[in-house]
Amino acid sequence: MTENGQRARSLIRAAITLAAAAAVYELLARSGYFAPALLPKLSVVVTTLIATLADGSMIQHSVYTLYRVMFGFGLAIAVGIPLGILMARFTAVENFFLPLVSALMPIPSFALVPLFMLWFGIGNLTTILIVFYAATFPMLFNTWSGVRSVNPIWLRAAGCMGADEHSLFWKVIIPGASPFIITGMRQSFLRAWIAVVGAEMIAASDWGLGWVIFDAKEFLNTDIMLAALVVIGGIGYLFERLVFGGIERATVLRWGMVRSAKG
Amino acid sequence: MLPIEIRDVTLVYDTPGGKVPGVKNVSFNIGASEFICIVGPSGCGKSTLLNIIAGFLTPAAGEIRIGGKPVTGHGMDRGVVFQDFAQLFPWRTALGNVTFGLEMKGVAKAERETIAREQLRLVKLEKFTASYPHHLSGGMQQRVAIARALAYNPAVLLMDEPFAALDALTRDDMQRLLADVWRETRKTVIYVTHNVAEAVYLADRVIVMSPHPGTVKAEIKIDLPRPRDPLSVEFLECQKELLGYLGHNANANEPVN
Incomplete structure (x- = not known):
C-alpha cells in the first residue's frame, strides 16, 4: 500500500474512534438523567466552540497557552538533552545530578504551583517554570538512556574511520540516540501540555485555556469548559500526530531504527 | 601497501575470575x-590478536609495526570490517x-x-x-561495510569473521567478491575465520x-593458483593439511569450531 493510502486509512480509523466517543457522549447528554446545564448537548458545545473561535477569544487563549507550553518545552529540551548526554558520558556528572534528579522527579509539578506563585507571582513566568519543571525530566531521562544505549560498535567503527570527539558526538551519538530523544520529546511535550492547564487554573490571570475552564466554573458555563477541552485535546492531537509523528517518519522510521506496528 | 611485523605480542585479560x-x-x-x-578454535585469541592490530586493545608485551611505525590506538592506515551487520550507521544511506x-579526513563533498x-x-x-x-x-550490508573500510584508502584491511x-x-x-576486490585493490588483508575452506580459498x-x-x-602457505576451485583435489589436500593442524581429520568441509 502507498504511504498516502496508509495515511488516509489511519485518518479514517481515527475519525471512527472519535465519532464513536462523541456518540456515547451525546447519548448520555440526551438520556434525560443529567441536567443539561451540567451535561450540554454536543450541538451546544459545538456552537459555543465556533462562536468563541469566531470572536477570536478561544484563539487568543490558545495562543497564550501555546506560548507558555512552547517556552517551557523549549527550556526543557535545552536543559534535558545536554544534561542527559553529559550524564551518560561522564560518571562525575551522573554521580552529581542523579540523586538530585531522582529526588525532584517524583514531586508533582502542581505541588509547586503555590510556592512558585509566591516566588514569581501570577502570570507567564510561573506557568512557564511549572511547564519547564514538568517537561524536563522525561526529556532528561530518555536522552540519558538513549546515549547509554548507543551501539558500541558504531563508536568503534567511527573511531576506526578517524572520528574525533566532536564528530563522534554529532554524527554518531546524537543520531544513534535519536529514537530515545524523540520519545523523550513526545513524553516531555505531553507533560508540558498537562502541566500548563493545571498551572493556568491556579496561577494565570485572565488568559489561557486552563484559566478559561476554571473561570467558566464560576458561571456554570459547562459548554465553554467542554469547548476548551476540545481545543486542548485537538491541539495535543495535532502535535502528537503531525509534529512528532512527522519527525519520527522523517528520521527513525525511515532509518529502520524503530518500526511501525504491523497488522 | 605496507608490511606488518608482529613481535612477541602478549595480552592477558583481567576478569573477575582471575587472569x-x-x-x-x-x-x-x-x-x-x-x-x-x-x-583456530574458539578461544585461541585470533580475534584478540586482530583487535590488538586494530588498536582496540593494548598488548601487555610486544609490539606491532605497520610499515615500520609502531601501532598505538586506532588509525586511518587500517580499515576494519566486523562480523556484526549492525556496524553500519542506520541513519546513513549506503553512500553516506x-x-x-x-x-x-576532510575530503570535499563532491570528491x-x-x-x-x-x-x-x-x-x-x-x-x-x-x-x-x-x-x-x-x-549487502557486509559489502557496504567492506566498501566503507576501503573508501579512505587504508593500507591494511582487518576483517573479523565478516561472513560468519x-x-x-x-x-x-562474498568470498568470490572479496577475492576480486583484493585482486583489484592489492590491500594487505588480515582475515580472521574459523572456517578452514574459507581460509584456503582466500589466503x-x-x-x-x-x-x-x-x-x-x-604457518601454512597456500600455493594454489587463483581463482581457486574449492572442489579440486589440491584444494581439498590443503584443507586436510589445515584440519590436521587443528586436530581434525574427518570431514574436510565442516568448519572448525
Missing part, C-alpha cells in the same frame, strides 16, 4: 599486499556510510561521493547507493592458532 591469557608471544610477519587468514571516513560510488561499484552495489542499511540484505553470520550460498558469493598464507594461551601453532 585469563589471551595471546602469548605471538610473532609473525605479513608482506605488503599479502592476504593472511588467521584460523561509505563517505564517513572521507568526511573525517568523497565520487570515491564512495567507485567503492560501491567495486562491491557491486552501485544500484543501492541511496538505500538505508535496513533495506539491504545481510550480505551469512548463509552458506551468500558466503560463497596467501594461513596462520593456525591454538588456545590456552593463544599461540601460533603453524
